[in-house]
Amino acid sequence: MKATILGICPEAAVVDITHEVDKFNVRMGAYILASAAPYFPKGTIHIAVVDPDVGTQRQPLLIKTKREFFVGPDNGLLVLASEKEGIVEIRQITNRKFMLPKVSNTFHGRDLFAPAAAHLANNVSPTEFGPIARDFVKPDFARATRSETALNGEVLHIDEFGNIITNISDPEMTLTQLGKLLRRAQ
Amino acid sequence: MKATILGICPEAAVVDITHEVDKFNVRMGAYILASAAPYFPKGTIHIAVVDPDVGTQRQPLLIKTKREFFVGPDNGLLVLASEKEGIVEIRQITNRKFMLPKVSNTFHGRDLFAPAAAHLANNVSPTEFGPIARDFVKPDFARATRSETALNGEVLHIDEFGNIITNISDPEMTLTQLGKLLRRAQ
Amino acid sequence: MKATILGICPEAAVVDITHEVDKFNVRMGAYILASAAPYFPKGTIHIAVVDPDVGTQRQPLLIKTKREFFVGPDNGLLVLASEKEGIVEIRQITNRKFMLPKVSNTFHGRDLFAPAAAHLANNVSPTEFGPIARDFVKPDFARATRSETALNGEVLHIDEFGNIITNISDPEMTLTQLGKLLRRAQ
Numbered sequence: 241m242k243a244t245i246l247g248i249c250p251e252a253a254v255v256d257i258t259h260e261v262d263k264f265n266v267r268m269g270a271y272i273l274a275s276a277a278p279y280f281p282k283g284t285i286h287i288a289v290v291d292p293d294v295g296t297q298r299q300p301l302l303i304k305t306k307r308e309f310f311v312g313p314d315n316g317l318l319v320l321a322s323e324k325e326g327i328v329e330i331r332q333i334t335n336r337k338f339m340l341p342k343v344s345n346t347f348h349g350r351d352l353f354a355p356a357a358a359h360l361a362n363n364v365s366p367t368e369f370g371p372i373a374r375d376f377v378k379p380d381f382a383r384a385t386r387s388e389t390a391l392n393g394e395v396l397h398i399d400e401f402g403n404i405i406t407n408i409s410d411p412e413m414t415l416t417q418l419g420k421l422l423r424r425a426q
Numbered sequence: 427m428k429a430t431i432l433g434i435c436p437e438a439a440v441v442d443i444t445h446e447v448d449k450f451n452v453r454m455g456a457y458i459l460a461s462a463a464p465y466f467p468k469g470t471i472h473i474a475v476v477d478p479d480v481g482t483q484r485q486p487l488l489i490k491t492k493r494e495f496f497v498g499p500d501n502g503l504l505v506l507a508s509e510k511e512g513i514v515e516i517r518q519i520t521n522r523k524f525m526l527p528k529v530s531n532t533f534h535g536r537d538l539f540a541p542a543a544a545h546l547a548n549n550v551s552p553t554e555f556g557p558i559a560r561d562f563v564k565p566d567f568a569r570a571t572r573s574e575t576a577l578n579g580e581v582l583h584i585d586e587f588g589n590i591i592t593n594i595s596d597p598e599m600t601l602t603q604l605g606k607l608l609r610r611a612q
Numbered sequence: 613m614k615a616t617i618l619g620i621c622p623e624a625a626v627v628d629i630t631h632e633v634d635k636f637n638v639r640m641g642a643y644i645l646a647s648a649a650p651y652f653p654k655g656t657i658h659i660a661v662v663d664p665d666v667g668t669q670r671q672p673l674l675i676k677t678k679r680e681f682f683v684g685p686d687n688g689l690l691v692l693a694s695e696k697e698g699i700v701e702i703r704q705i706t707n708r709k710f711m712l713p714k715v716s717n718t719f720h721g722r723d724l725f726a727p728a729a730a731h732l733a734n735n736v737s738p739t740e741f742g743p744i745a746r747d748f749v750k751p752d753f754a755r756a757t758r759s760e761t762a763l764n765g766e767v768l769h770i771d772e773f774g775n776i777i778t779n780i781s782d783p784e785m786t787l788t789q790l791g792k793l794l795r796r797a798q
Contacts, residue, residue: 276615532775
């Protein structure tokens with residue numbers, strides 16, 4: 241993937257966030273991407289690839305947010321990060337002009353996502369990559385749900401130090417606690 | 427190794443292909459190098475080091491191909507990649523001027539291969555590194571063999587997704603199948 | 613951490629030495645840093661983070677040596693490398709101007725050490741980061757001790773090839789052997 245990127249955009253500064261996401265663990269990848277993205281400079285182009293569903297019928301996405309771009313498969317991997325940053329538009333990547341000449345079935349990262357990101361780094365406009373995506377996959381892990389008496393979250397990740405991270409955000413927690421206080425006060 | 431490179435050629439763009447080759451697994455290293463090299467820009471200088479036989483009597487090699495350079499030990503590691511790309515010339519690296527002042531017995535990557543690659547990146551001519559190598563190690567894994575009735579290959583690598591990669595190339599397979607068809611037709 | 617650095621100093625060349633130090637193994641981290649640092653160009657800024665004691669009351673340090681800078685926690689991690697290179701001065705990092713706006717309790721690498729290193733790369737003077745540190749942690753592993761009849765060292769690291777590295781330096785070993793010879797000669 242780095243070779244592909246540097247072949248198209250030699251002056252790109254390529255930074256690895258991680259190669260340690262467990263295979264097929266989209267949830268873990270989504271969490272790590274959402275954790276790291278806000279620390280990158282404005283205008284950063286993030287590529288993320290985690291199976292499953294890469295190289296299958298899932299559409300490849302290019303998401304523009306208020307601060308940056310995300311390129312990757314439509315399997316939920318980009319959801320946490322892009323919603324956190326504020327989605328501006330989501331496009332399918334369909335224009336073969338911005339892919340490698342031969343696109344394999346098993347390595348879309350190298351043949352499709354990396355070239356798209358590199359062309360984007362070369363200032364190709366997002367509109368050239370393909371049409372607006374009408375909808376995209378949003379897994380259960382992407383948001384906590386609230387019932388009348390409870391806030392139901394999921395564990396996103398247990399890190400190597402034993403920290404357990406859920407998909408319940410600070411504001412949700414605060415709101416819920418406020419709600420309880422209000423109910424008690426009534 | 428990166429420190430050595432940047433000390434000699436500060437503007438080098440250093441890209442890691444992998445640090446996950448199993449120890450002493452020259453075959454796996456050779457396969458990965460051959461898989462990745464074609465995607466890098468023309469003129470790329472590849473360094474590869476896998477024991478065994480690094481730091482022993484094996485000669486250090488500098489291989490020039492039609493598209494790029496390979497620097498590494500003469501233990502078969504560079505064979506698949508350089509033959510695939512088209513070998514132009516192979517040289518021994520003997521000129522101590524392009525090594526670190528003190529060359530250890532156990533870390534030729536840092537003391538010999540990295541400096542050679544960095545000087546090459548500084549446009550030192552391949553001819554200055556040492557004489558043409560008359561022969562070099564070519565392991566069994568480097569090519570499939572054909573008997574009258576069979577094409578005999580070896581497994582190069584089993585990847586983390588369970589894919590099994592052999593050293594039988596597409597054209598060889600096609601030729602063999604054609605041969606069978608011809609025999610049947612007779 | 614890389615995101616933080618590039619956000620503050622976009623032209624920084626960030627080089628990973630390793631991410632494979634065992635958790636909480638300050639000794640191993642100190643050994644690897646001391647092994648790699650001398651090969652980097654003059655003026656390099658090294659960041660090193662190994663728990664424990666990061667993010668606790670341990671002071672963050674900025675060490676200037678004759679050749680380079682070291683940024684990291686005061687838990688002994690920087691001792692071997694900085695003493696080997698010749699310490700010029702040691703400062704506490706206390707100036708919040710050179711930290712991220714929100715400093716977490718668990719990720720000083722990203723919020724404190726990385727920004728400090730990046731500002732240093734932007735030519736901020738060491739004096740601006742904080743006061744001279746009067747003392748710093750020096751673990752037992754940082755030096756061999758000598759008794760009348762013996763030189764007592766510790767194992768710093770056993771590498772993946774089975775090499776065992778101690779904290780006894782070449783000169784110490786030579787001196788000790790000389791001492792034995794002298795005693796025998798008497």
